[in-house]
Amino acid sequence: MNAVNLLLILPLFFTITLPHSVNSVKQNSSNETIPQHFFEVTLPLPTDNITPSCSVNLLNHTFTNTTNSSSVTVNYTTPPDKCHWSVAVLDFKVKYNGEQDTSNGIAGVWINGVELLRTTTPQPSENGSFWNIRKDVSKYSSIITHHNLTLSVVLQNLMKHDVNGVYNVSVSFLFYSDVKFPLSLHSGESGSHSLNRKLMSFENDIKNYIKNCENEDKLGFDRVIKSSYPYDPPADLIIPLSEASDDGFWFKIHDESEIQTKNVRICPKTYKAVLELYVSFHGDDEFWYMNPPDSYIKSNDLPFTNGKGSYREVLVTIDGKLAGTVIPFPVIYSGGINPLFWKPVVSIGAFDIPSYDIDLTSYLGLLLDNRNHSIGFQVADGGSFWLVDANMHLWIDDTNVQAIVEYEPPSMEIEHDYEFEGLDGTFETEVERSMSSIRMIQSSKGILKTKVTEEIKFKNKLKFKDDGTRKELEQKIKTKTKVKTTDTKGHSVGEIVIEKTYPLKITIANGRGSSRVNTTVVQGRSVSFSDEVASISRVLNHDLNCTGWIMAKGNSGFAENHQSYSYDDGEGGCYSRTVDVVKGDVIADETTSNCVK
Numbered sequence: 400m401n402a403v404n405l406l407l408i409l410p411l412f413f414t415i416t417l418p419h420s421v422n423s424v425k426q427n428s429s430n431e432t433i434p435q436h437f438f439e440v441t442l443p444l445p446t447d448n449i450t451p452s453c454s455v456n457l458l459n460h461t462f463t464n465t466t467n468s469s470s471v472t473v474n475y476t477t478p479p480d481k482c483h484w485s486v487a488v489l490d491f492k493v494k495y496n497g498e499q500d501t502s503n504g505i506a507g508v509w510i511n512g513v514e515l516l517r518t519t520t521p522q523p524s525e526n527g528s529f530w531n532i533r534k535d536v537s538k539y540s541s542i543i544t545h546h547n548l549t550l551s552v553v554l555q556n557l558m559k560h561d562v563n564g565v566y567n568v569s570v571s572f573l574f575y576s577d578v579k580f581p582l583s584l585h586s587g588e589s590g591s592h593s594l595n596r597k598l599m600s601f602e603n604d605i606k607n608y609i610k611n612c613e614n615e616d617k618l619g620f621d622r623v624i625k626s627s628y629p630y631d632p633p634a635d636l637i638i639p640l641s642e643a644s645d646d647g648f649w650f651k652i653h654d655e656s657e658i659q660t661k662n663v664r665i666c667p668k669t670y671k672a673v674l675e676l677y678v679s680f681h682g683d684d685e686f687w688y689m690n691p692p693d694s695y696i697k698s699n700d701l702p703f704t705n706g707k708g709s710y711r712e713v714l715v716t717i718d719g720k721l722a723g724t725v726i727p728f729p730v731i732y733s734g735g736i737n738p739l740f741w742k743p744v745v746s747i748g749a750f751d752i753p754s755y756d757i758d759l760t761s762y763l764g765l766l767l768d769n770r771n772h773s774i775g776f777q778v779a780d781g782g783s784f785w786l787v788d789a790n791m792h793l794w795i796d797d798t799n800v801q802a803i804v805e806y807e808p809p810s811m812e813i814e815h816d817y818e819f820e821g822l823d824g825t826f827e828t829e830v831e832r833s834m835s836s837i838r839m840i841q842s843s844k845g846i847l848k849t850k851v852t853e854e855i856k857f858k859n860k861l862k863f864k865d866d867g868t869r870k871e872l873e874q875k876i877k878t879k880t881k882v883k884t885t886d887t888k889g890h891s892v893g894e895i896v897i898e899k900t901y902p903l904k905i906t907i908a909n910g911r912g913s914s915r916v917n918t919t920v921v922q923g924r925s926v927s928f929s930d931e932v933a934s935i936s937r938v939l940n941h942d943l944n945c946t947g948w949i950m951a952k953g954n955s956g957f958a959e960n961h962q963s964y965s966y967d968d969g970e971g972g973c974y975s976r977t978v979d980v981v982k983g984d985v986i987a988d989e990t991t992s993n994c995v996k
């Protein structure tokens with residue numbers, strides 16, 4: 400086998416038997432086997448140690464034969480009428496038993512096509528394994544309170560061959576009252592909202608919403624200001640931009656020319672719209688950020704299918720016009736780079752794949768004509784394949800809001816610098832995008848002007864050395880979003896800035912003639928949120944550093960995974976955790992709530 404080919408294929412289809420020393424769960428005195436507990440280092444929910452006001456267990460299902468398997472659908476049950484709640488948490492529990500195969504499972508949870516969770520499965524473990532994902536889903540409250548809906552779950556392995564594992568999945572919703580906000584980085588001032596709503600049918604809601612689009616009025620001042628926060632309060636209506644099929648509601652996008660579309664109709668009573676995009680990448684594009692350009696593959700006559708270079712962007716269009724773009728956080732699934740890294744602690748985002756918010760409020764001028772509009776999804780330079788869908792969150796006022804909007808379509812600069820000789824080379828890609836819009840809204844306090852600007856920067860440098868046996872990646876994705884609102888006198892009445900930075904460094908080296916592959920991954924996710932007027936400033940930093948090796952054939956390897964996580968809510972509340980894993984053993988796991996100054 401060609402050395403380069405092995406190196407590229409390794410993370411995808413590599414099958415290993417795990418060394419016996421890999422065990423993080425200490426046994427008790429009996430000889431009973433204990434399943435391994437997998438976890439993601441993340442911010443614990445403030446509800447974790449509280450008894451819920453009520454809970455609804457929606458589904459217990461045993462998924463077997465998960466190779467390209469289809470979805471499971473049950474009737475959705477709303478929380479009991481008497482239940483008082485302000486926060487809803489999705490509780491997704493899995494027990495796994497079965498084959499020792501480094502397969503990557505992908506899973507999703509939808510209510511009537513509205514996606515609530517995208518997640519992946521960890522590596523199998525000798526004595527079985529279990530994991531538990533809890534996610535704050537309060538922003539989906541408008542759908543959670545509806546009757547006569549269905550809940551669907553997909554859990555599938557996208558392998559060439561059958562996988563014989565057995566996954567026992569349980570899905571519940573837990574409802575809490577009196578929880579102190581902020582639960583999320585992006586919410587407004589602290590305080591509890593009551594999200595109890597009138598229970599209605601989803602279809603009727605959409606019908607009524609489309610029907611009543613007449614009178615003209617002014618929007619409350621508070622609502623205009625509040626509309627800067629992504630989901631505070633949660634949307635009044637969520638429209639799924641997805642497609643029901645046997646194997647999930649996601650659109651499968653195979654290349655850059657494929658456009659998947661969905662028609663929506665939005666009535667003029669909408670004063671705010673946010674498109675929440677869910678995305679995961681698979682097959683040839685699982686490691687899109689390490690794909691060489693086609694010219695390299697061709698000139699070396701290599702049998703690769705994973706080319707197209709190492710820049711990808713999900714494009715969202717309205718009636719064919721570009722409205723927003725997302726360069727996704729590069730989530731590494733459990734079989735990725737070195738499967739031993741991700742036991743029992745998974746990579747950043749593997750259990751709760753991030754979704755991305757595209758503010759479409761600026762495009763309401765286009766959308767508020769009571770006609771159908773086509774929302775399209777595309778993957779720039781995409782290879783096979785991407786799973787994409789979205790939720791359209793809409794905020795509706797009793798009045799007819801007239802927003803005057805000016806916007807500049809997103810502009811873009813892309814630069815490629817490819818140099819290679821034989822199997823060695825350096826491939827650099829830099830992308831800069833910027834977009835801005837200004838909207839004027841007639842509010843109860845006069846005309847308010849809101850300017851939204853977003854900048855995206857992407858830098859990717861990929862090096863192939865030593866006859867292509869050594870690959871080095873250095874990548875950085877940065878986004879900065881600013882929402883500034885001024886009153887008629889030009890005074891600032893609201894300014895929010897959200898900055899995200901996603902650095903990633905990877906090396907994969909398999910020496911010539913050696914079957915030992917040395918691997919390192921250094922990855923980070925940092926997000927900061929600041930609200931100038933309310934003087935709120937929150938910062939989250941998550942870093943991981945993995946080093947190790949694995950034999951391309953056989954069953955041995957070595958892995959270390961060090962992670963540090965810190966969150967500072969700017970109001971004296973902090974959380975930090977460091978986890979150190981060596982050879983599958985959690986050797987240290989420390990949590991503090993002191994703010995590091």
Ligand SMILES: *[C@@H]1O[C@H](CO)[C@@H](O)[C@H](O)[C@H]1NC(C)=O
Pocket residue numbers: 427428429431
């Ligand atoms: C060992 O662990 C099992 C499973 O958690 C438990 O049922 C059993 O009581 C434990 N035995 C002892 C001696 O601690």
Ligand SMILES: *[C@@H]1O[C@H](CO)[C@@H](O)[C@H](O)[C@H]1NC(C)=O
Pocket residue numbers: 429430431
């Ligand atoms: C422990 O091992 C002994 C000897 O192999 C066996 O007789 C016994 O049933 C085992 N106990 C459990 C709980 O598996």
Ligand SMILES: *[C@@H]1O[C@H](CO)[C@@H](O)[C@H](O)[C@H]1NC(C)=O
Pocket residue numbers: 419421422423424426430431432433435524525526
């Ligand atoms: C599985 O159970 C066996 C027997 O109890 C134990 O020796 C082994 O260390 C366990 N392995 C893991 C990965 O937990």
Ligand SMILES: *[C@@H]1O[C@H](CO)[C@@H](O)[C@H](O)[C@H]1NC(C)=O
Pocket residue numbers: 456457458459569
């Ligand atoms: C799921 O299993 C749990 C415990 O095994 C049980 O209490 C619950 O009723 C089950 N739920 C459904 C919907 O079958």
Ligand SMILES: *[C@@H]1O[C@H](CO)[C@@H](O)[C@H](O)[C@H]1NC(C)=O
Pocket residue numbers: 464466561
């Ligand atoms: C698993 O499902 C596939 C596709 O539905 C089917 O072809 C195959 O026979 C099934 N395998 C088993 C063991 O049931």
Ligand SMILES: *[C@@H]1O[C@H](CO)[C@@H](O)[C@H](O)[C@H]1NC(C)=O
Pocket residue numbers: 474547
């Ligand atoms: C699900 O809901 C439909 C329509 O309300 C009903 O006909 C069906 O019997 C329900 N299924 C179950 C399993 O409750």
Ligand SMILES: *[C@@H]1O[C@H](CO)[C@@H](O)[C@H](O)[C@H]1NC(C)=O
Pocket residue numbers: 466467557558559560561
């Ligand atoms: C499952 O789907 C993937 C991707 O579409 C395909 O490559 C693979 O061959 C399929 N596996 C089986 C067993 O059908």
Ligand SMILES: *[C@@H]1O[C@H](CO)[C@@H](O)[C@H](O)[C@H]1NC(C)=O
Pocket residue numbers: 461494495496527567
């Ligand atoms: C999974 O559920 C099945 C029944 O559906 C049960 O027989 C099996 O013991 C369960 N496995 C685990 C690991 O809980």
Ligand SMILES: *[C@@H]1O[C@H](CO)[C@@H](O)[C@H](O)[C@H]1NC(C)=O
Pocket residue numbers: 546547598599600
């Ligand atoms: C739910 O569906 C049933 C049967 O289709 C219907 O009788 C009932 O009115 C519906 N409930 C609501 C709240 O729409």
Ligand SMILES: *[C@@H]1O[C@H](CO)[C@@H](O)[C@H](O)[C@H]1NC(C)=O
Pocket residue numbers: 662663664771
């Ligand atoms: C709008 O789209 C919906 C759903 O795709 C379709 O049923 C309806 O006929 C369309 N209406 C118009 C006026 O095109």
Ligand SMILES: *[C@@H]1O[C@H](CO)[C@@H](O)[C@H](O)[C@H]1NC(C)=O
Pocket residue numbers: 908909910911915917948
């Ligand atoms: C892998 O790392 C070991 C130990 O640091 C080193 O001896 C070996 O040369 C490395 N192999 C490659 C291919 O870099």
Ligand SMILES: *[C@@H]1O[C@H](CO)[C@@H](O)[C@H](O)[C@H]1NC(C)=O
Pocket residue numbers: 921944945946
């Ligand atoms: C990652 O860990 C290695 C080995 O412990 C260390 O040499 C390196 O400096 C660390 N890198 C970062 C970015 O923390």
